[in-house]
């Protein structure tokens with residue numbers, strides 16, 4: 429189902445914790461094969477800055493630095509130039525900032541990485557957050573498109589602006605594949621193993637469904653980090669997502 433997928437990544441584990449101690453404890457526990465990609469978000473980065481990125485990299489992890497930039501093109505370009513020098517593997521920008529902003533961010537990221545002699549991080553554009561549903565889209569954002577049309581439109585915008593892919597729900601991956609090239613990445617949060625509380629997420633799927641729907645990578649936070657045994661939870665989710673094609 430979902431056609432041939434060119435690339436699947438290990439699950440990206442969202443390290444959404446408050447302290448350095450909690451983060452480092454998770455880093456040390458998650459040194460298992462296959463290594464997860466560690467997602468460092470606003471909470472940890474605003475608290476600890478580049479040092480927490482380096483701490484993950486020193487332990488051999490690929491890092492997804494998720495700061496979701498959204499500002500005028502010049503400001504985003506300059507900020508991305510700085511992020512391009514950190515040696516991270518993925519970073520994020522809001523497609524809602526428009527094609528000029530996404531293109532400026534992509535250019536800043538390329539220039540920053542080149543200045544540091546590093547590979548350019550893969551830029552992922554946020555489409556509609558997985559906490560948004562049709563009601564919020566229509567009643568609060570006043571968007572007339574359906575949710576899937578809105579996500580498709582942002583995916584086209586992001587690809588034209590030279591993002592490497594998008595962040596979306598796995599529910600939209602097949603629709604995105606219809607309008608983007610084969611290398612374009614669909615990275616999907618909103619992952620909930622059967623029986624796990626949705627919490628603030630609206631557009632959720634199980635790890636197995638994400639596999640079947642053709643997601644390139646899943647982003648998983650609380651279903652791993654809030655478990656008594658995060659390593660066991662990670663391994664179960666990883667096996668479900670990276671299962672052999674049927």
Ligand SMILES: O=C(O)c1cc(=O)[nH]c(=O)n1[C@@H]1O[C@H](COP(=O)(O)O)[C@@H](O)[C@H]1O
Pocket residue numbers: 442444469494520554556557558559595596617618619629647648649650651
């Ligand atoms: O950019 C993201 O990673 C992201 C985009 C999105 O649309 N939805 C979303 O949940 N995320 C992130 O994915 C993670 C999901 O965490 P859990 O809901 O705890 O699994 C969080 O770190 C969110 O910031």
